[in-house]
Amino acid sequence: MTSAASILLVDDDFHLADSMAMWLREMGYEVVTAESLGTAKSSLRKRSFDLVITDLRLGHEDGFDLIAYSRKEHPDTSVLVVTGYATPATAVEAVRAGAYDLLTKPLIDEELTLAIERSVHQRKISQENETLRQQLDRRSGMENILSHDxxxxxxxxxxxxxxxxxxxxxxxxxxxxxxxxxxxxxxxxxxxxxxxxxxxxxxxxxxxxxxxxxxxxxxxxxxxxxxxxxxxxxxxxxxxxxxxxxxxxxxxxxxxxxxxxxxxxxxxxxxxxxxxxxxxxxxxxxxxxxxxxxxxxxxxxxxxxxxxxxxxxxPLRERVGDIPLLVDHFLREAAEASDRDIDGFDREAIAALQSYGWPGNVRQLENVVERAVLLSRNSTLTMEDLPPELTGRNGDVTFASSAIDSASSPTRSLSDLSGRSLREALEGPERIIILQSLREHQWNRAATAEALDINRTTLYKKMKRLGLDDPRLQYAS
Known part of the structure; x- marks a missing residue:
């Protein structure tokens, strides 16, 4: 029982209302009485109540009017109907009108007590649900936008x-x-x-x-x-x-x-x-x-x-304090998607993540975390699991080394052209130029195509022909 609950008791029988009010006060409730529809509405305008207990016949007035008024003006207040003229149809009508329950006279003390406790408890649950809904509404649409900045x-x-x-x-x-x-x-x-x-x-x-x-x-x-x-x-x-x-x-x-x-x-x-x-x-x-x-x-x-x-x-580099929060979020998502048991990054790795400039911002951070989760063999992620651009190390996964060697040694490249077509000879330098541009634009193909002054379809075809469509290239040095 909620002893602090407040009740508005409405009945045109003064002696019955006074007797019931006295009993409810002894039970620990705060009770205000009203003898008519007008007095009840006046009391509701002055303050709110947890519960209204009303008869359906209030002299020449109808208790259904009070139910409708309470439902419209005080939707958080429960209404309990007590009447000596109830039928099954009356009960259905009262509940449809907005009453929580209907009891028939003469009342049984235990029945009334149980009905009051249920209605007050239901009101509390409704209030808690409304509070939760408002909290969810305040975050609606921003569930994945994580920041303390x-x-x-x-x-x-x-x-x-x-x-x-x-x-x-x-x-x-x-x-x-x-x-x-x-x-x-x-x-x-x-x-x-x-x-x-x-x-x-x-x-x-x-x-x-x-x-x-x-x-x-x-x-x-x-x-x-x-x-x-x-x-x-x-x-x-x-x-x-x-x-x-x-x-x-x-x-x-x-x-x-x-x-x-x-x-x-x-x-x-x-x-x-x-x-x-x-x-x-x-x-x-x-x-x-x-x-x-x-x-x-x-x-x-x-x-x-x-x-x-x-x-x-x-940009992310201007809100470094958000990086641990974002890392934790992306790490949990990546670990769940890959079915990996990952504890997190160690302190050195977190420090490296916070000291990096993040030209690709949050999107790049998400990719780095996902890469670390996919490639790491340990539950704790370290500097070894970060890509070379964050650590300054040379990548341990290399691609097209022959093309890079050729670019670094023009004389050797020229000597190797014998028997090769012009297209084959140009593939090495072309691959290097496209790969460098892709890295400069964080593998954004639209931006890369624009920078190279070619359309995206041409870029996609070249990437496929030159072996640049391998997703692992994004994580190589």
């Missing part, structure tokens, strides 16, 4: 503040810092959470395909357009559209984006019908858009439109 905590506060706003949000930060996760967190914590979340990597598509991807197209709009197709803006209607790598949009695409962000209206590619959407837009870039505006590469009016709220994600 004060700048990231400020980011979390901004996410909460702008989650339900209609305004565009611009997320900036280096590659691998988690811009997509922040965008998803904003969506998950907004009133649009039940709607779609659609992500588009603007840099991965040429301009004409990007326009079709975003706005859709009609049949015959271009070669191969055999039917109408909805764009991402329409598919994200009622939800959130996340435009990543927005700085790569061409001037023509920037004009189209400016209009849809201002008016939320557009025409599909090749069509004349105007469509309106209710789509929340979040954008991201790893570039400094203010510099792009100054150089003329990015429209100033579009910059002001997308930069209503700017969330800046700090």
């Amino acid at each position: 004060y700048r990231m905590l400020k980011v979390f506060d901004v996410v909460d503040s702008v989650a339900d706003a209609r305004a565009s949000v611009l997320i900036t930060g280096e590659n691998g810092t988690g811009k997509s996760m922040i965008a998803r967190a904003i969506h998950s914590r907004s009133a649009r959470r039940s709607g779609p979340f659609i992500e588009v990597a603007c840099g991965a598509l040429p301009d004409n395909l990007l326009e079709s991807e975003l706005f859709g197209h009609v049949a015959g709009a271009f070669t191969g357009a055999t039917g109408n197709r909805l764009g991402k803006f329409q598919l994200a209607d009622g939800g959130t559209l996340f435009l990543d790598e927005i700085a790569t949009a061409t001037p023509a695409m920037q004009v189209k984006l400016l209009r849809v962000l201002q008016e939320f209206q557009f025409e599909p590619l090749g069509g004349s019908e105007t469509h309106s959407v209710d789509t929340r837009v979040i954008l991201a870039t790893n570039e400094d858009l203010s510099k792009a505006v100054a150089s003329g590469a990015f429209r100033q009016d579009l910059y002001y439109r997308v930069n209503v709220v700017n969330i800046v994600i700090p």
Whole structure:
């Protein structure tokens, strides 16, 4: 029994109510009595109660009105009905109206005590569940965004503040810092959470395909357009559209984006019908858009439109204190996925992880931890399990040594060309150039293709032909 529980006792029979109140107080409850519906409502407006015990007949008034009022104005308060005119149908109706239980007069002390204890206990459970739900809601969408850094905590506060706003949000930060996760967190914590979340990597598509991807197209709009197709803006209607790598949009695409962000209206590619959407837009870039505006590469009016709220994600090297937390999280995930029993990194290895610059940020850290778990033979991970770029050691796994030897000795290379075709002779230097660029861009193939001024399909074919598609190469020196 909860002795501190408060009860509002409502009955038009004053003597019965007074007698029952006295008995309940002796049981340890705090009791307030009311003789009418108006008095009961007045008491409920003044304070909250754990439980309302009411008769269904209050003179000429109906106890169902009190049940409805309590359910609407005080949903956390349980209602226990006590009546001398109960039928099975009355009991069902009372429970449907919001009553926790119904007892019939004359009352049995033990029956009433048990009913009160159950209702008060149920109220406590409901309150605990609500508290838990609120705690989960506060973390909803940010379950995998782990940080103790004060700048990231400020980011979390901004996410909460702008989650339900209609305004565009611009997320900036280096590659691998988690811009997509922040965008998803904003969506998950907004009133649009039940709607779609659609992500588009603007840099991965040429301009004409990007326009079709975003706005859709009609049949015959271009070669191969055999039917109408909805764009991402329409598919994200009622939800959130996340435009990543927005700085790569061409001037023509920037004009189209400016209009849809201002008016939320557009025409599909090749069509004349105007469509309106209710789509929340979040954008991201790893570039400094203010510099792009100054150089003329990015429209100033579009910059002001997308930069209503700017969330800046700090790079991992500036929040070293988060590294042990992230390492522990990634280690547990990798160990579980590979069915390995791993205790963790030793102090020297953790120190090395914290002293590294992390050009690939959190994404690179995750890869390093996964590599260590997969390649280590021991339960404790050490410096030996870290890749060469973190330790300064030469890698113990080497690939294409003949190509590297040839590059370091031009005279020898020239002497070995006899009997080889030009393509075969160029494979060694070509492989070295591609491998070096892949490493410089943390094996990001899109960035590598752009740096080498070739398209991604060509890069993939070359990597396969030159043996660079082996995933173990990522962990070699």
